[in-house]
Amino acid sequence: MTTDLTVFIVDDDDAIRDSVQVLLECAGFRAEGYSTPLAFLDSDAPSRPGCLLVDVRMPQMSGLDLQERLVRDGHALPVVVMTGHGDVPLAVRAMKAGAVDFVEKPFEEEALLAAVRSALARVAAGGAPASPSPPVAAEAPSPPPSAPPEVLARLSALTPRELDVLRWLVAGRSNKVIAFELSISPRTVEIHRARVMEKMRADSLPTLVRMAIAAGVVPGGA
The missing domain is CATH 1.10.10.10 (Winged helix-like DNA-binding domain superfamily/Winged helix DNA-binding domain)
Structure with a gap:
């Protein structure tokens, strides 16, 4: 059940973090906010079931660094990346590293909720986060076997x-x-x-x- 899962929000912007938490809780999700990646890592959150909603640009440790750290430490939290305008290359890098989705700021509420639902549904179904994609050498499209x-x-x-x-x-x-x-x-x-x-x-x-x-x-x- 997704009600047994938690959405962990990591964003150094207090206003955005709090507003996202309120939005998620009003939509029926259990949500917790963390102001820095280190605060998140120092808690027991990485080992608890749920998903991570993380800002891509933060001081000291970026959202991508946090994503890579979780993979290294063996934590299987699905990751949804939050990006600002113009951060699409970073979002692409995050998705190739295994993120399940990304959403752009300012958020469209339904897009954010849909991304969270998708991530939590993967956990509820017992699925692991996507594996990092191998580098693509060809200049033309080279679809993987799993491409729809x-x-x-x-x-x-x-x-x-x-x-x-x-x-x-x-x-x-x-x-x-x-x-x-x-x-x-x-x-x-x-x-x-x-x-x-x-x-x-x-x-x-x-x-x-x-x-x-x-x-x-x-x-x-x-």
Whole structure:
């Protein structure tokens, strides 16, 4: 039962941490907040059942460092990463290291709750966090065997230029940067980006990035 599980929130911003905890508790989740990764590690929380909701940028120890520390110490908490605007590359790195999802600040409440539900459902079902993905050497998409067939079908419907735009979106680049890299106008990038979102049936950038990672899409510049 997810009611027996705890969502551990690690964020050095008191206002965000408290508001997320209130949101989760109002939605029926058990939640605990920690102001630093070290405070979390010094508690018994890592060994208790639940999931970790962690900010990616914090002083002394980042959310990614905390994620790697938990893996090293043998703790199997599913991790959901919270990122600020422009931190998509860090979110991609976190997901390749085994994070189950990421959400962008400012949060859409339902997106945050959906990510938490997904992480806790994995625990309730007895599943372990995803294993870190191996490095991808090829420049073209190289989907792992577990990639959902429907995602691969959507990916195959992209034009070469749309795939280029997708790769740079996964790398966390802005429309202006993508336009420079591809020698096209920012307006053209916007059009291709809208078509990519539509063809991939992604309702948000995090959703698009999750599908691209699952399909083995190599970020632009990698």
